[in-house]
Amino acid sequence: MDREKGSAAERYQASTSHWDMVKDRRGWGGFYESIMAMMIVTAGIVLITASLTFMAAHEDRGRGGGPECREVIRAVLTDRTLAPSDRMLDLRQADKVDWTSLKGGADIGMSVFLTFADGTTRTLYREDMQDQGERYSISEPVNILERGGTVSASLLTVWVWYP
Amino acid sequence: MGVVPLKDRLGIAGLFDALIFLAVASLVSVSLIATLSAHVAPVEAVNERIEAAHTVLLRSTVNDSRGNPSTVEELFKLRGPGDGCEEHVTSVLDLLLPRSGWRWSVERGEHRWAFGSKQVPNGDVICSIFRAPIDGQEVTYRLEAWPLR
Incomplete structure (x- = not known):
């Protein structure tokens, strides 16, 4: 068993x-x-x-423009020397602006200019642009405070490129 | 090289099948997210752009019928458009809203002015409205914009 x-x-x-x-x-x-x-x-x-x-x-x-491009245009629009109020630029102060500081320390080339409704343009800051490499641009509507109290409409454009 | 045991072969095959499945699932989920979010992000950006363009237009100055500079907002609030006002509005909005169709209208009591396109097309139209009180009334500025195809 x-x-x-x-x-x-x-x-x-x-x-x-x-x-x-x-x-x-x-x-x-x-x-x-x-x-x-x-x-x-x-x-x-x-x-x-x-x-x-x-x-x-x-x-x-x-969305248009690289991250540095958007940072630069935001820095221009919030610079208290150049922009006394929201989207209002006082061009009489343009010479006092430290444009290179608006890059935020980034190693980039930059140009900033305005286009007006009559087709004219005005360069605020310019560096020599390279023919090759990545380039970005971005534009924002702004008002320009001019002499005599006139306020014009303009398109602020920033170009950024990587050297 | 010895013979790979059945258990190992089954494991490698399972791992391979799982990776293929994950790759396909990732592609499908990402394309779904991209499709759904693609309609949200540009609308926000376009909305912000149209609000900004409208603000800039209203704050810009134009000569009134007496030749004195006045902001577009005040011009319609106190009097009405003078000579050159339509040209000013058209040139400003064409500059600030490239590749877009637009219609800008102002309503003050019984008065109504409209500039730009005669008709608003069917489809996606972004609208920016500013209201300003004056003498118990209200002035309404309305900017409608849409992408040109």
């Missing part, structure tokens, strides 16, 4: 270890499987982050 019992127990143990092996082959739960799961999740996060980063860079270009 004991021999038969022992034989049955051995047969049962052998069968369960066989099914454990089958489950282990086709299922989850092992050390290597957990490593693989973490790798897959990490790869997914990396892929989505990279895609969103490229998409954000594409949007930056779509």
Whole structure:
């Protein structure tokens, strides 16, 4: 009897270890499987982050101008020497503006000019532009305070390029 | 090189399938996000641009019928457009809103003036409205703009 019992127990143990092996082959739960799961999740996060980063860079270009270009035009519009109020530029103060400081320390070339409704332009700051390389421009509507209390409408344009 | 065990082969195949799935899922989700957000970002930028152009137009000066400089806002608030006013409005808005169609109108009581396009087309039209009170009345300045195709 004991021999038969022992034989049955051995047969049962052998069968369960066989099914454990089958489950282990086709299922989850092992050390290597957990490593693989973490790798897959990490790869997914990396892929989505990279895609969103490229998409954000594409949007930056779509909005017009690079990030430095927008920083420069924002600096011009908020410079209290040149802009006494929102979108109002006092050109009598243009000579007192430290234009290079508006770059914010970035190693870029820059030109700033105004276009008026009659088609004339006025250059506020200019550096020699290179013929090649990445260049960006951005424009914003502004009022220009002139002598005699007249206020004209103008388009402020900033060009930025990377030397 | 020995024979790769069945378990390892299944693991590598699973990893490969998962990476392919993730790449496709990333592409689909990013293109969906790009499609949905593409309509939001430009509208905000265009809206801001039209508000700015309208402010700049209203603050710009033009000579009234007596030859004195007056802001466009005050001109319509106190009197009405003089000679050269339409040319001024047209040249300013053409400059500030390139590649856009526009219609600018002013309403003061029973008086109404309109400049620019005769009709506003169907589709996306951005509208900027300024209201200024005067003598119990209200002057309404309305700028409507749309992209030219």
